[in-house]
């Protein structure tokens with residue numbers, strides 16, 4: 102897999118992305134009280150980023166008879182089952198993986214996604230993004246057959262659930278039952294806590310490994326390369342969906358023909374906006390337009406071979422005003438209150 106595909110004058114139009122993962126109901130709990138109930142599941146956050154960025158995507162997702170949200174990409178309804186439900190506790194200390202911001206419990210699980218649920222057609226990109234154990238090894242095997250490149254969120258592979266209270270626990274990637282397939286995927290995304298459950302040195306020889314680290318941004322590991330990709334400042338309200346939106350932004354960048362570090366910067370961009378929202382973020386149209394313009398500009402630079410990864414700072418600086426053009430960005434408000442502005 103070429104990490105940085107050769108610059109193309111134009112990305113083929115309508116490159117198709119297949120997203121596989123169940124929607125869920127998220128229940129956010131603090132101090133023993135439910136503070137919010139929202140649409141969840143990586144499929145929801147990722148399709149939100151791709152749809153907002155006008156990237157063509159198809160989604161395979163299963164919900165129960167009780168699914169209660171309007172979504173652009175209709176799920177498969179399993180009448181005899183309930184929708185997957187995750188409870189996120191924000192005051193129980195650290196979770197099993199040391200995530201200080203929340204403890205997750207899967208309190209209900211809809212059916213797994215089977216190979217037969219996935220269309221028999223070709224896709225440019227596949228995204229294996231289960232949250233509740235719904236992706237099976239045979240499901241991932243079908244995805245690597247029909248997609249040119251597959252990006253996987255490790256949480257789809259290494260999560261196991263306490264049989265009593267549904268608490269999320271993690272197993273080593275080598276014991277997950279998926280390891281024999283991983284030489285056929287293109288990208289593996291893990292949070293810094295999840296990365297302890299894999300051998301990054303080993304995995305970076307098989308595929309491009311991206312380890313996200315909250316407000317510190319992310320790192321890319323591939324063969325002998327290691328690249329740090331800087332974050333965008335954000336005032337975190339709810340971390341839910343940050344990693345999902347990151348992965349969505351990364352794939353948008355790759356589909357648009359950006360080099361991997363630039364695509365990861367787009368991931369950081371969308372992840373940083375997501376943490377400022379409870380539930381699904383709404384991306385400002387002006388912001389999306391500015392991002393599109395900056396991505397096209399960056400691609401031109403690359404096509405003219407005048408861009409070097411070390412001038413990613415310029416790309417970051419040009420995306421920053423777009424980042425804070427969100428009218429309701431808490432950071433933008435703070436800057437305005439302090440008489441500062443992000444505009445260059």
Ligand SMILES: Nc1ncnc2c1ncn2[C@@H]1O[C@H](COP(=O)(O)OP(=O)(O)O)[C@@H](O)[C@H]1O
Pocket residue numbers: 291292293313314315316317318319332333334335336337340341342343344345347368369370371372373376
């Ligand atoms: N508090 C934050 N401030 C700025 N960016 C953030 C913040 N939290 C997350 N992000 C962005 O979202 C990406 C994914 O977040 P992270 O929390 O690492 O993923 P996960 O949700 O999988 O644990 C990070 O790499 C970063 O770019």
Ligand SMILES: O=P([O-])([O-])O[C@@H]1[C@@H](O)[C@H](O)[C@@H](O)[C@H](O)[C@@H]1O
Pocket residue numbers: 125126127140141142143144146187205232256340341342343344345346
């Ligand atoms: O926050 P994140 O790790 O990127 O992704 C989250 C999952 O870990 C969680 O299980 C799910 O309930 C949320 O809706 C969201 O998909």
